[in-house]
Amino acid sequence: MLTKLNGGKIYDPANQVNGEVHHVFIRDGRIVAAPTSDERVEREYDVSGRIVMAGAIDLHTHIGGGKVNIARNMLPEDHRGDIVERTPLTRSGCGHAVPSTLTTGYRYAEMGYTACFEPAMLPVNARQAHMEMGDTPIVDKGGYALLGSDDFLLRMLAAKSDQKAINDYVAWTLNAAHCIGIKVVNPGGISAFKFNQRKLDVDEEHVYYHVTPRRILKILTQALSDIGVPHPLHVHGSNLGVPGNVETTLETIKAAEGLPMHLTHIQFHSYDTEGDRKFSSGAARVAEVINHNKNISADVGQIMFGQTVTASGDTMAQYRNAPHGHPQKWVVMDIECDAGCGVVPFRYRDKNFVNALQWAIGLEIFLMVNDPWRIFLTTDHPTGAPFMSYPHLIKLLMDKTYRNNTLAAINPDAAAMSTLASLTREYTLYEIAIMTRAAPAKILGLADRGHLGPGAAADITVYSEDADKERMFAKPDYVFKDGELVAQNGKIVKVTRGNTHVVKPEFDKSIEKQLKSYFERYQTIRMDNFKISDDEMYEFGHGNKLLLHPCRKNG
């Protein structure tokens, strides 16, 4: 069947199309070139005057796995405020801070998003994450496997294993957990916390393994480069939330030694120590270094004012920050000699100095990093704010007047310490399309997503242009997923499954000999039961497609 989107204004940065008017043709779930005149168009959508972009891609959103479900269990009072009724087409559920899986899928799709990536999948908990994502309809999914505080890797480092053995272990993990990337959280720090170490800076040694975060960063960036995984190491740095951690962040960037590295929720890692309260913005320094280091990309992890819940693998930071939580209840968990998790509800208040400055710092970073291909729109859902706040965030980026009006209402001391008022930049639609579509697809190695060229998957979002960008991005007119119309005027019209994106880099199978014995001696699950099979993935995804992306040969 041939479908035509007639006469839209196309924003397709991957193909250098900036608002030009042309038709988009879809056949069998794919975008195709303009057909010959004798081919019949069976379905036509008049999108003239409207904005057409690829479906949006969220490269960092906590939508599945242990900590997310702990948050759901812990916060019935939050969920009761945003109950979702069943319809003939959609299941019931709930929203706000940590929506039910089904609601997560519907709401992302209604907002024009067609792919979401869970950024902290503990390999030992990957089954749960995939099950939850399998129950998250419509959008595509994928995950980053967490390494760097697992005892197996730390033992390898302490024993000075060669890089090749580490590469094999990293590749093995990606295969076993069915992930598309590797994440490191507070490198070594989750493990160090288990030894009662409460702080671990980039060059500080882990009390037991005597390994530094710098070394962990170096070997993992190297490993991903060597085995050719498209997505660079996804780094949640040391010292999250600590005033002065801007220095840590700059050292973390140096630790990449020029290899690709992605710094996640960098807002939480851009704090300086100036002023009476010894808390100030380090955004300018971080932005400058990102601007000068083309190997570095980052997502912001913008905070928004209101109630949410922070969910992280960083037990050390979450335990430290728990006294600031609201309401006062929290979970911290040590997990399986693999990693850990911490879930702390938070209420960010605009009249609170620290929260207000955090808000401003995030926006400063957005506006001071020049290259929209290397800075990504995230709130670290739900840690900075629930993903439903993205349209509001886009408005803050595109509308200087609105931004300055909001700035005028926050804690005045924080506003006075921020350079935000002097930043006149307004993001263009083209730049928004880069940071939410083209760039995430590129950095994840999704060749056929995030663009509208012939051959791309027909994940397409159509908006009505509106001066109020929040309204515009909240409810697109049409959302197509793999060629099927799934949402119209911000409401689901068809429920599909979405695909799961994975990489399966090759590795020397002999690593399994070592792993098998390690699992038998020290773990409580056997290696062969730890590995997730393709059959299981099929079951978790209710038969959805597993899309395998190639790794570069020889790095």
Place this chain on the structure above:
Amino acid sequence: MTQLLSPGVWDEVPCPFCGLACDDLRVAAQPGKLEVIANGCPVSAKAFAGLSSSKAIAPRIAGKTASLKNAVAAAAVILSKAKQPLLAGLGTDVAGMRALMQIADRIGAVVDHMNSAYFMSNVLALQDGGWLTTTLSEVKNRVDLLVIAGTDVASRFPRFFERYIWNRDALFGSNTREVVYLGRGLDTQAGTAPDGRKPTVIACDVTRIGEIAGALRCLIAGRHMQIDPVAGVPLSELQQLAKRMQNARYGVLAWAAADFDFKHAELTVQSLCELVKDLNRGTRFSGLPLGGNEGDVTANQVCSWQSGFPLRTGFGSGHPDYDPRHFSANRMLQKNEADALLWVSSFNEKRTPPETAVPTAVLGRSGMSFIKEPDVYIPVATPGIDHSGHVYRTDNVVALPLRKLRENALPSVAQVVAEIEKAL
């Protein structure tokens, strides 16, 4: 994955019959018989063997043998006629629970697990104050002081000490582990170390463990205690225990909510959790809630991710409503607030539905016998024996991949529920 070692012998078989979900069993499958031949325990030996002896695979309607199709149709009639259906028991795997949640949403049912009376003590404590906990591999490699509150552990979780406390191999080598029991009349034999060291036993009534925890918190905070004894325990014993806990490098405080069989046990769980939090100001100490039997953790996980709420959630208003007291299946049946019951117990044929006059359909492990024959009984396959599947372990983290070990004509819970949904 579970391997076929030789014809009829399976290795690395995960066991779904207690919350530890050990996955190192060797099971021999012969026609009509399954036997755990290595790494078994009383629970698994019985559960694997018991299943094989059953020959009752035919569904029944009102006690009379019926086809699966007719039994499914009869169950569908019971559910569709009801104003407030109840899906309870919920002893099933992830696929079964996914199917049950879908049908609950569709018919406006309440979902509640057979172990909720205990399980909810943990959920309520989690919702009120949260907790700091650990998982089995961390215990196995790190624990130096294990404090057990109000349970012998071993009778519900037979291999706990063998696998996680007295294990020979540990990453951070510790053969000097110490065990302390809080409680009276507990069988503490399993807590004796292989080298003969006996555990410390602090004798107190299980209902007063909350008071003990409170006193320990006071002592740890350096406050002066005016009461002596506390809950019958001399203060000096508690002072010693407080010191030991503070001096532990990686202490673990374990409890089994199922052994807190008294009202408002969630307050006891909460006081234990708060004690653990306090200890972490100085050292590392973690809670270890032990549960997961009959798939309670599994049911709660799936319910939470699909609805956003824990068990005891109802869909009668067209959306999830969570009420940890009101939506107790037993309470609703006693108060005539439910008018149909679908009872699911695929792991254990002894867990039959509560006595009730409301129309009842049972999806039970084959061989289930009833005091009162239900309106519909559909014998179902057992996950991990008759079909593959997944169950969650006690620690809420690890989902074990269960394997099909033999051919069997019995349908799975997921299959039967899907058929019932079609017949609605």
